Amino acid sequence: MRRTKMYIKCISSFLMIIMLFMFSYVFASGDSIYVWSNNNEPITATTSANALTTNADTVTENTLQLESGGAILIEQHSGQILYEHNSHEKLRPASVTKVMSILLIMEALDSGQISLTDKVPCTETASSMGGSQIWLDVREELTVDEMLKAICVVSANDCTVAMAEYLCGSQESFVEKMNVRAKELGMNDTTFKNCHGIDEEGHVTSAYDIALMSRELLNNHPSITNYTTIWMDSLRDGKSELVNTNKLIRNYKGATGLKTGSTSLALYNLSASATRDDLSLIAVIMRAPSTKIRFAEAQKLLDYGFSNYQYKLLAKGGTNLKEVTVTKGVKESTDLILEKDVGILMKKGKEKEIEQVINVQDNISAPIHEGQKIGEVTFMLEGEEVGKTNVICPEEINKKTFSNILSYIYQNWFCLLR
Numbered sequence: 001m002r003r004t005k006m007y008i009k010c011i012s013s014f015l016m017i018i019m020l021f022m023f024s025y026v027f028a029s030g031d032s033i034y035v036w037s038n039n040n041e042p043i044t045a046t047t048s049a050n051a052l053t054t055n056a057d058t059v060t061e062n063t064l065q066l067e068s069g070g071a072i073l074i075e076q077h078s079g080q081i082l083y084e085h086n087s088h089e090k091l092r093p094a095s096v097t098k099v100m101s102i103l104l105i106m107e108a109l110d111s112g113q114i115s116l117t118d119k120v121p122c123t124e125t126a127s128s129m130g131g132s133q134i135w136l137d138v139r140e141e142l143t144v145d146e147m148l149k150a151i152c153v154v155s156a157n158d159c160t161v162a163m164a165e166y167l168c169g170s171q172e173s174f175v176e177k178m179n180v181r182a183k184e185l186g187m188n189d190t191t192f193k194n195c196h197g198i199d200e201e202g203h204v205t206s207a208y209d210i211a212l213m214s215r216e217l218l219n220n221h222p223s224i225t226n227y228t229t230i231w232m233d234s235l236r237d238g239k240s241e242l243v244n245t246n247k248l249i250r251n252y253k254g255a256t257g258l259k260t261g262s263t264s265l266a267l268y269n270l271s272a273s274a275t276r277d278d279l280s281l282i283a284v285i286m287r288a289p290s291t292k293i294r295f296a297e298a299q300k301l302l303d304y305g306f307s308n309y310q311y312k313l314l315a316k317g318g319t320n321l322k323e324v325t326v327t328k329g330v331k332e333s334t335d336l337i338l339e340k341d342v343g344i345l346m347k348k349g350k351e352k353e354i355e356q357v358i359n360v361q362d363n364i365s366a367p368i369h370e371g372q373k374i375g376e377v378t379f380m381l382e383g384e385e386v387g388k389t390n391v392i393c394p395e396e397i398n399k400k401t402f403s404n405i406l407s408y409i410y411q412n413w414f415c416l417l418r
Contacts, residue, residue: 047128050185052079059083063191070207071286073301075345076280090189090204091286094261096269099213100178106221108320115144118287120166129157152227157196164195185212199265202235207284214271214282228257268294279311314379329366329397339390355380360391366399
């Protein structure tokens with residue numbers, strides 16, 4: 001046993017000499033570092049980050065022969081417009097106004113300003129609103145959770161005003177905040193005069209702008225669908241029954257919301273959302289001549305989207321792409337992974353035409369940081385880029401140094417003598 005240990009020590013010493021020689025050679029051969037190329041110029045944003053997009057497939061003529069005054073169909077996540085008809089015409093939104101009110105409530109919840117269990121009082125102003133309501137009494141308090149349920153399911157004006165006053169002190173201050181948020185979202189056709197949607201001169205928006213705020217609500221506050229998908233429920237220990245004003249929740253497959261609205265001047269409006277097979281759509285109808293036509297035309301838009309388009313996942317973040325050689329590193333090779341998911345909205349039947357272009361070297365030089373970009377994968381369809389993700393190194397790889405080599409020898413050889 002003693003002789004065996006002596007042999008191991010001799011071998012280890014010999015290997016140390018060899019590795020030190022190689023180490024010196026590495027430094028003598030130069031310190032060039034691999035730099036990946038990226039010939040793509042950065043894209044300069046010229047519009048709002050929230051702006052909806054059009055392409056060659058967007059239908060701008062009223063081929064579906066809609067009777068409504070304005071309409072739009074978008075894909076929820078990308079914001080791509082699939083169909084539009086008078087989408088920027090300024091019209092009265094009625095209770096679809098409450099999409100913005102709900103958005104501000106959800107933002108207050110997510111920021112911790114309020115909680116679902118907070119008790120919200122009812123003022124004289126709130127109790128006297130009229131229109132759609134649950135007849136709040138100034139002597140009662142409901143939780144934020146109950147208020148949201150009443151607003152989303154039965155479009156309660158009294159609850160909307162009560163929440164506005166609870167959040168900002170007055171409806172006027174809340175409406176000011178609504179308009180500021182609208183500008184941030186790029187809702188340039190919109191002026192809010194109140195938080196509930198009862199007709200008021202100058203209180204206008206467009207189908208395009210409704211799609212913008214609906215998309216913001218659904219993308220960034222998906223838990224709102226816990227309320228917008230309720231068909232029937234109750235408040236006050238079952239004494240107040242609630243039935244959703246959005247009939248699509250009951251009879252349209254995949255419906256997720258969102259908000260109805262109607263007055264004698266605005267006529268019939270609707271922001272309707274639905275998801276099927278990972279494809280999420282938002283259809284907005286404004287100034288429909290009847291409630292029946294409102295729901296029928298929203299369904300017609302959604303049917304058009306689901307029949308003609310699909311969501312295709314092109315790359316899954318974290319997927320192992322390939323193994324590459326590492327020069328001058330403490331490791332000789334490493335696996336490279338895709339940084340993020342890449343999915344696109346595309347017309348059905350075109351998935352086989354997608355080309356994948358990989359721009360990654362077969363060897364890279366240390367040091368390499370965890371998460372460092374090593375290359376990229378680009379997806380092309382009909383000669384146009386439709387998606388891209390970085391290729392990254394999932395681990396830290398240090399450059400060979402004298403101390404690294406000694407540590408390596410110790411860990412892999414001297415530990416054998418223990």
